[in-house]
Amino acid sequence: xxxxxxxxxxxxxxxxxxxxxxxxxxxxxxxxxxxxxxxxxxxxxxxxxxxxxxxxxxxxxxxxxxxxxxxxxxxxxxxxxxxxxxxxxxxxxxxxxxxxxxxxxxxxxxxxxxxxxxxxxxxxxxxxxxxxxxxxxxxxxxxxxxxxxxxxxxxxxxxxxxxxxxxxxxxxxxxxxxxxxxxxxxxxxxxxxxxxxxxxxxxxxxxxxxxxxxxxxxxxxxxxxxxxxxxxxxxxxxxxxxxxx
Numbered sequence: 341x342x343x344x345x346x347x348x349x350x351x352x353x354x355x356x357x358x359x360x361x362x363x364x365x366x367x368x369x370x371x372x373x374x375x376x377x378x379x380x381x382x383x384x385x386x387x388x389x390x391x392x393x394x395x396x397x398x399x400x401x402x403x404x405x406x407x408x409x410x411x412x413x414x415x416x417x418x419x420x421x422x423x424x425x426x427x428x429x430x431x432x433x434x435x436x437x438x439x440x441x442x443x444x445x446x447x448x449x450x451x452x453x454x455x456x457x458x459x460x461x462x463x464x465x466x467x468x469x470x471x472x473x474x475x476x477x478x479x480x481x482x483x484x485x486x487x488x489x490x491x492x493x494x495x496x497x498x499x500x501x502x503x504x505x506x507x508x509x510x511x512x513x514x515x516x517x518x519x520x521x522x523x524x525x526x527x528x529x530x531x532x533x534x535x536x537x538x539x540x541x542x543x544x545x546x547x548x549x550x551x552x553x554x555x556x557x558x559x560x561x562x563x564x565x566x567x568x569x570x571x572x573x574x575x576x577x578x579x580x581x582x583x584x585x
Contacts, residue, residue, distance in 0.1 A: 345582070350376065354413065371578075403433040420439075423437060529558055
C-alpha cells in the first residue's frame, strides 16, 4: 500500500457527549500519517455556553499558532460543535469542516421514551455490554469497545437535558451553509443518531456527503474504533482536505 501524500495542515478532532479527547486514540495515529499535526483536546463540557466558547477560543489559538486555518473534524455532538465553530469563526480560522454522525432537527422520540432514556443515561443504568451493542458493530474489536467505554464520563445536567429536547438545540442556528467547505459522513446503520437526521443537517449546510449503506453495518462509534473504518475515515478526511471531490 502506498503512503498517502502528507498534508502540512493542522487537524483538530472534536469528541462528542460523554467522552473526552482519548476517544480518538485509535484514529489519531492514522491521521498523523496524513497530516502534519493532529490535536485531540478535552473539551469543556460543564455547560453548552462554555463548550462553544472555549472550543472557539481553542480553535482560534491553534489556527494562529499554525499560521493558517485548521481542519475541523467532529463526531456526534462534536460534529455539531465543529459546524458552529466554522459558522461563527469563518475561513480565517477554519479551512474545512468534517461532520461525522451529527444529529439535527427533531428527536422523534415519545415523551415517555425520552423520560425513561434520560433516567437511564443520568444514572448510568444501562449495562455496558448492552449499550455497546448500540454504539459499535463487530467491526470494532471488543477490547477497543471496552477501552472507550471505560473512559466514558457523566456530563452536566444541562448537557444531559439537551439530549432530550424535542428539537436539537442548534437546529435554528443554521439558516444556511457554513462559510467553508463542509463534508458530512453518516451511516444508515447508526442506531444512536439516525442517518436521516445527519442527512438533513447536510442538506441545510449544503455539504458534500459520504454515506455508508446499511449493508456496510457501520455503527455510531465504529468511526473511532474499527480498524478498517478508521483508515477509510482518514482517507476521506485526507482527500477532502486536499480538495478531492
